[in-house]
Amino acid sequence: MATVIGFRxxxxxxxxxxxxxxxxxxxxxxxxxERLAREMSHARKELAIVHGAGSYGHIEAKKHELxxxxxxxxxxxxxxxxxxxxxxxxxxxxxxxxSKGIRAVSIPPAASSTFKNGKMTSFxxxxxxxxxxxxxxxxxFGDVVPDEAMGFSICSGDLMMQSLSESFKPSLVVFCxxxxxxxxxxxxxxxxxxxxxxxxxSSLHALRRSEPKLADVTGSIYGKLERMLAISKNCEKCMIxxxxxxxxxxxxVRGEKVLATVVLPE
Amino acid sequence: MATVIGFRxxxxxxxxxxxxxxxxxxxxxxxxxERLAREMSHARKELAIVHGAGSYGHIEAKKHELxxxxxxxxxxxxxxxxxxxxxxxxxxxxxxxxSKGIRAVSIPPAASSTFKNGKMTSFxxxxxxxxxxxxxxxxxFGDVVPDEAMGFSICSGDLMMQSLSESFKPSLVVFCxxxxxxxxxxxxxxxxxxxxxxxxxSSLHALRRSEPKLADVTGSIYGKLERMLAISKNCEKCMIxxxxxxxxxxxxVRGEKVLATVVLPE
Numbered sequence: 180m181a182t183v184i185g186f187r188x189x190x191x192x193x194x195x196x197x198x199x200x201x202x203x204x205x206x207x208x209x210x211x212x213e214r215l216a217r218e219m220s221h222a223r224k225e226l227a228i229v230h231g232a233g234s235y236g237h238i239e240a241k242k243h244e245l246x247x248x249x250x251x252x253x254x255x256x257x258x259x260x261x262x263x264x265x266x267x268x269x270x271x272x273x274x275x276x277x278s279k280g281i282r283a284v285s286i287p288p289a290a291s292s293t294f295k296n297g298k299m300t301s302f303x304x305x306x307x308x309x310x311x312x313x314x315x316x317x318x319x320f321g322d323v324v325p326d327e328a329m330g331f332s333i334c335s336g337d338l339m340m341q342s343l344s345e346s347f348k349p350s351l352v353v354f355c356x357x358x359x360x361x362x363x364x365x366x367x368x369x370x371x372x373x374x375x376x377x378x379x380x381s382s383l384h385a386l387r388r389s390e391p392k393l394a395d396v397t398g399s400i401y402g403k404l405e406r407m408l409a410i411s412k413n414c415e416k417c418m419i420x421x422x423x424x425x426x427x428x429x430x431x432v433r434g435e436k437v438l439a440t441v442v443l444p445e
Numbered sequence: 446m447a448t449v450i451g452f453r454x455x456x457x458x459x460x461x462x463x464x465x466x467x468x469x470x471x472x473x474x475x476x477x478x479e480r481l482a483r484e485m486s487h488a489r490k491e492l493a494i495v496h497g498a499g500s501y502g503h504i505e506a507k508k509h510e511l512x513x514x515x516x517x518x519x520x521x522x523x524x525x526x527x528x529x530x531x532x533x534x535x536x537x538x539x540x541x542x543x544s545k546g547i548r549a550v551s552i553p554p555a556a557s558s559t560f561k562n563g564k565m566t567s568f569x570x571x572x573x574x575x576x577x578x579x580x581x582x583x584x585x586f587g588d589v590v591p592d593e594a595m596g597f598s599i600c601s602g603d604l605m606m607q608s609l610s611e612s613f614k615p616s617l618v619v620f621c622x623x624x625x626x627x628x629x630x631x632x633x634x635x636x637x638x639x640x641x642x643x644x645x646x647s648s649l650h651a652l653r654r655s656e657p658k659l660a661d662v663t664g665s666i667y668g669k670l671e672r673m674l675a676i677s678k679n680c681e682k683c684m685i686x687x688x689x690x691x692x693x694x695x696x697x698v699r700g701e702k703v704l705a706t707v708v709l710p711e
Binding site: 249252255256258259260262263266267269270273274277280281282283284285286287289290291293306309310312313314315316325330331 | 539546555575
């Protein structure tokens, strides 16, 4: 395998809340996605992309409790339907990327990975290496996946970000979110909340102590941040930028100064 | 792996010329595909499906000579674009299948297979077993794939049919074509051409002697038939039916008598 491991790759996560309207079933934000594609097209390194499932996955998956695994046979048609929906979003993302000259090719999570009890049990980087060697940009995504113990489970886009980081040691990992980064307190409740320019384990602990309810408000925010801390150990730089503000992703991939939270390894 | 190997599966190929208009770029025959989905939904065994790329693949692949592998960097955006197009067709096929209650899930060829010089060098049946074990129906397709020697090459739907047959020993393999089966002479040139109810190696040899030009007229018809002969060794029954005639696929999957050419092992 010809892929050189070591700080050659830029790995970008397009958050499901950025490229879809998460509250309305299967609503793609085409213009946002095309702008982010254009911004990414300035990357001068190998580019790999992960996108969330947004409203193409979460709404129906929650309705039919797909995150809990197999309970009854009637779920299986919904498993197929949600996988189809997520591929519809993936196709739209591919289209946006290709329209901006990015040679994007799709790799579903189950093509590289196996799962048990909702955890990834194996990851085969060669599936990605083969397309990276061709100077193509692999695009993977959050999906419903076969699970050895639960029948099926959910593989998040963030989990794919972690596996790709561990295997490819990117120079830069960028999470495009719908916020400027991580704040010292909940910005929805406190006007004086301020953006943390850096986040490490100790500031995460402090945040968790002062804002214990943040986990309830925004779902699995601490789990996501823990995963980012793990990712930051496997790249030169890991950061969260606001994908809704034009120009931030472009500055990030160009290595320019940008409003963001940089996640530091412990 | 819980999958029982041995005559449990029905494996169906939806020919690219049946589910698309092969002469016009990206034209999906939705009503035909939905009818075939409904006919297949009567299968009482495990169902696996392969579809051709039709006008979503062949036209642009030929235009940019993708079947010859890597020649110049400018091809690579076309590789990405054709892969995207083929996934658009795959999404439409999934939609048609799911609408008829088939729990169809997509598995791209490169998720299970590696290629070198246009030949498959490895095939990982577990990727398919995992979804079959969940009583889902895997759907794979003809595609542009990474190739260890040529950069990229074309994996035909028929090649996937052969690999799936070798691994899963289906009870029935059905090729849905746009003709009734194999004729003793070219039916486009000879009015008295008659359908062969059975085809084996000796009748294929006889056909090749009497109709040597058939290869030029219809592309790789002999190559396709050679592959079907190989497949027939790995299943109980292998047949070609006309997918354009309503009811033929349904009769085939129900095990009823139907106008077809049955391909017999040598």
